[in-house]
Amino acid sequence: MAENFEGSVMVELNTISSAERVADELVKYRIPVEFLSTHVTPHDRKLRIDRMKERLRRGDTFVLVTTQVVEAGVDLDFPMVYRDLGPLDSIIQAAGRCNRNFNLEMGEVRVKRVKRESDRTDFSLVYGKFTEDVTLRVIREKFEEKDFRGMLDQYYGELERTRDLVHQSEDVKEIVKMLDYDKMSFSLIEEEPKYSVLILENEEAERNLEELRRAMNVKGYERRALIKKWRAKVEEYTVKVWEEPKDLEYDDRLNLYISPKEKYHRIKGFVMGEDQESLLW
Numbered sequence: 459m460a461e462n463f464e465g466s467v468m469v470e471l472n473t474i475s476s477a478e479r480v481a482d483e484l485v486k487y488r489i490p491v492e493f494l495s496t497h498v499t500p501h502d503r504k505l506r507i508d509r510m511k512e513r514l515r516r517g518d519t520f521v522l523v524t525t526q527v528v529e530a531g532v533d534l535d536f537p538m539v540y541r542d543l544g545p546l547d548s549i550i551q552a553a554g555r556c557n558r559n560f561n562l563e564m565g566e567v568r569v570k571r572v573k574r575e576s577d578r579t580d581f582s583l584v585y586g587k588f589t590e591d592v593t594l595r596v597i598r599e600k601f602e603e604k605d606f607r608g609m610l611d612q613y614y615g616e617l618e619r620t621r622d623l624v625h626q627s628e629d630v631k632e633i634v635k636m637l638d639y640d641k642m643s644f645s646l647i648e649e650e651p652k653y654s655v656l657i658l659e660n661e662e663a664e665r666n667l668e669e670l671r672r673a674m675n676v677k678g679y680e681r682r683a684l685i686k687k688w689r690a691k692v693e694e695y696t697v698k699v700w701e702e703p704k705d706l707e708y709d710d711r712l713n714l715y716i717s718p719k720e721k722y723h724r725i726k727g728f729v730m731g732e733d734q735e736s737l738l739w
Contacts, residue, residue: 466514468522468536470552472544472580476572478726481523490520491725494527498727499657501694503527510534528555536565543571543581546593546613550606569597592616652698655706655715657722663695667716674711697728 471477474495484491492510494503513520514535522528522536526544529551539556541549549569556565572580581590596613598605658664670692673684696714706715723729 465538466518466520466522466536467538467540468524468528468534468552468555469540470524470526470528470542471572472526472542472584474525476542476580477523477525478729481725484521484523485725490518492520492522493725493727494522494524494532495727496525496527497697497699497729499659499695499697501663502659502727507532507534528552538565539567541567541569543569543579543590543593543597545585545589546596546609549593549597550610553603588620589617592620652700653702653715654696654713655699655703655717655728656692656696657717657719657728659695659719659722663692666691666695670712671709699728699730701730703730 469480471480474497477493477495481491481493492506492513494506498506510520510522511534522534526548528534529548532555534555536556539552541552543549544552549567553565553567556567574580574583579590581593592613596609596616598609601609656663656667658667666688670685670688673681673688676684692712692714703715703717706717706721708715717728721728
């Protein structure tokens with residue numbers, strides 16, 4: 459596998475756990491891997507994105523394994539993109555990371571469908587079976603950028619007919635008319651509580667925590683500004699998780715779980731226990 463590998467590729471998965479498994483497999487074959495998910499701190503995500511831009515500029519060969527976090531305004535440009543089947547708008551956003559700067563006559567996006575041992579797909583686990591069925595009805599075996607608008611019209615039309623999405627449809631139509639897909643934000647996932655975990659990955663993260671705790675004890679008019687300042691710095695080293703990390707120290711004043719750097723993987727970031735599924739990005 460390693461000998462046949464050529465060129466830089468982006469692989470986008472629907473779940474963190476699948477992304478981690480793919481990254482592990484690539485590392486096993488000694489393929490250079492970059493990794494992005496919300497389990498990587500914002501501080502490190504920025505460093506990794508800057509590093510990848512430079513690597514792409516130099517023509518380095520590597521694989522970016524990522525979740526949907528890459529869709530949120532990340533300016534990277536790959537000649538080849540693999541995307542786990544997801545909602546049509548997400549697939550089109552993934553396509554926006556392929557041949558973004560028109561360095562090739564045409565980039566290529568290949569859509570695969572990731573299934574688990576239980577035969578359930580990652581798509582249905584995250585977005586639900588209904589949205590998966592609609593996407594499968596609308597998506598074509600082969601399509602180009604010129605087909606996006608017609609496919610999206612059909613996709614949102616089917617969703618609107620069967621769900622109460624009227625309040626979102628006008629904004630969607632305007633974005634489709636302008637072909638401004640990077641601005642599109644559309645979610646069918648019901649929000650659930652998330653837990654915040656501060657990663658003490660370096661001395662700066664430790665100092666930020668100390669300063670925030672100190673600010674919490676300040677009296678007078680300065681208190682609010684200090685808390686806001688140091689909370690923002692702490693957020694740069696904070697990740698959000700869906701499962702409660704009960705094995706970590708918890709600071710109830712800050713509503714933060716505190717993780718030592720030993721639990722922060724050099725590639726995958728904060729890794730939950732092996733028996734826990736990280737379903738969302």
